Amino acid sequence: MKWRHSIIYLVLLLLVGGYFYYFEIVRKEQKAETDREAKRVFHLNPEKADSVEILPREGKPVRLIKEDRWILVEPVRTDVDASALDGLLGAFSRLQVEREIVAAPEDLKPYGLETPVLRIRVREGGNRHELLLGDRNPVGDARYARSEAKTSVFLVAEGNWAVFNKGLNDLRRRSLFTFAVDDVRGLRTEWEDGSVVQVHLLDDGKTWQADGQGAVKIRPGKVENVIQQLHWLRAIAFVDEDPSKLAPHGLDPPHVKVDLKLSGGESVEFRLGRVEDGKKDVTAVSSQLHAVVKVNSGVLEDIPKTISALEERSLFPLDRDDVEEVAWKLDNVEGQAVRLEPNKWGMKGKDGKPREFKDSWRVNSLLWDLGDAEYREKADSGEPVAGEPHGRMDFFIGGKIALTLAWDKPAPEGAAAVHLWMTGSREAGRVRVASDVIRKIEQNIRNVIEATEKNQAGS
Structure with a gap:
């Protein structure tokens, strides 16, 4: 009979455990999710967004549209920093009401919403979502806000301000190059004093050879390091939206010019000017970024001046x-x-x-x-x-x-x-x-x- 009692106790224990799990864990999680959804300001899928407008009270408006890819079209037409835009759209879709202040305000001026400090519009197909941000609350930990879907004035966390208050330079692409590292088949550097370094990748896809200096053994890792340093280079500042204006910025002639040959036959050109005394940046222009920019001057140390800089001089030529x-x-x-x-x-x-x-x-x-x-x-x-x-x-x-x-x-x-x-x-x-x-x-x-x-x- 003892085994029968044990089975009964086990069944009761499972029932109690199941009851506790469902009502104390599952139901609470469901309620928490329901509460989160109720607090969401917008219900949209960021991946389906096709237009973004950022309209500050002061400053230039910014507009982005999605064609085959996202493009900045105002105030200038240029490529978009995908990670920055993803962060903005993600935060926009997750935005929550911290607390409702006034259900139907008669006057928006006390909240800084009569003329919003910032207005953001996101279009998702036929739907348009608009957020208005006003002044900070007296405590300073939140901002007054409205949306086109809510007549009320509510508070959103102040941390959202830095995410939404984006200008041209926050959303534009800063990487100077778009080529894939593995696509590079040739590297040529030409310095202001006339010195030239030129290497190309052989058909085996591993061996680099110096043009006209076949006896010089090239260390692949050194060439790859130069290519990697260029590939990850980012603009510190934007100097001129017209990349054809080279001479006024010391880029015609340049201090050094780098040419990359890609597997498809395309060429990529990169020019660097001279470093001014006491400066840690240098003017540059890339054929893959539509602007004259400033970059960290340290990149000049990565660009070879002589073939010996790429030569295999390892003390340990073994695997x-x-x-x-x-x-x-x-x-x-x-x-x-x-x-x-x-x-x-x-x-x-x-x-x-x-x-x-x-x-x-x-x-x-x-x-x-x-x-x-x-x-x-x-x-x-x-x-x-x-x-x-x-x-x-x-x-x-x-x-x-x-x-x-x-x-x-x-x-x-x-x-x-x-x-x-x-x-x-x-x-x-x-x-x-x-x-x-x-x-x-x-x-x-x-x-x-x-x-x-x-x-x-x-x-």
Whole structure:
């Protein structure tokens, strides 16, 4: 009989639980949603909006229409910043009444609504939604408002003001370019002094080659970085709505001109002027933005002046993930790490067997930093290492040494050049490397050595 009582209790418990869930949770959520809907000022789908007008009491009106895409048509015709417009339309559709003030006001002047501070109209097909914003309430946390659908005066949260009070420069597109990064097939820079850098992408889609300088090996990441920096460039300010007026803004001739060739055969042009003393911005014009603008002058540092700025000068021309073992000798201390898993390393002991290294991230960090390290220039000859080098590293792939780096002692401070020898299947020769680059490599090795000693002491 006990099992029957247990079933009865279980059924009762489920009934009570179901009752509580439905009336205390589901019904409350439904009521909260109903209350939210009742407080909504407008019922519209932002994605179906096709026209927006912003009419301030003071300042120029702004009008946008949706053709095949959104376009600003007043006060000038130009492209729209999609994210800014999405934010405005989203806030407009979600706007809620905080509190009703007067159901049927006889005089709108006390609320600043006789001549609204701001009027916003959104058209959605055949429906037009209009919001009037007036003065702030005495507390300052809300604004008086009206809509075409409500005769009452009500309050909306003051936070909406910054979202709705948008002018031309808030809603226009600020990105200078619309090209897709992967579409770029050629890059050419021409400086005011006549120096030219020109590279193009080969048919393999990976290798960049310098025009007329095929012997120079180009590092793809450097070209891609230039393209990325241009692609994300945004206007700080708008100088002239007529992009043909170049000379008055120091853009004809420009300080530097950049040409990009795209996969479809199209060309993109970008011009930059000179930086004025003490300024952090520079005048620019892009063939993909209809205006003369100001941009951050730091972009000039990203544009190559010589082909050497794009040259492959890596100290570590290997794929980090291919390296199976790393051996080093520094400060008369030798060690060898063996890859156990993609991100896990083991340290070889005297018996030649690798033991798991708890601080494997230090070996990975060493490889990452090496991947970013570059030499300054190639030395006059590839003569062998003179005597015992100050430091040495060997990198193994497929059980064989794929690359050896050996270097002289770096200066204790500063960036004076030090010789480094590269030998291996892919690179060979003597190069000059800044001392601070070598010091960083050595510090990474010492960090691995120190962590290894701590691991051994704790085991």
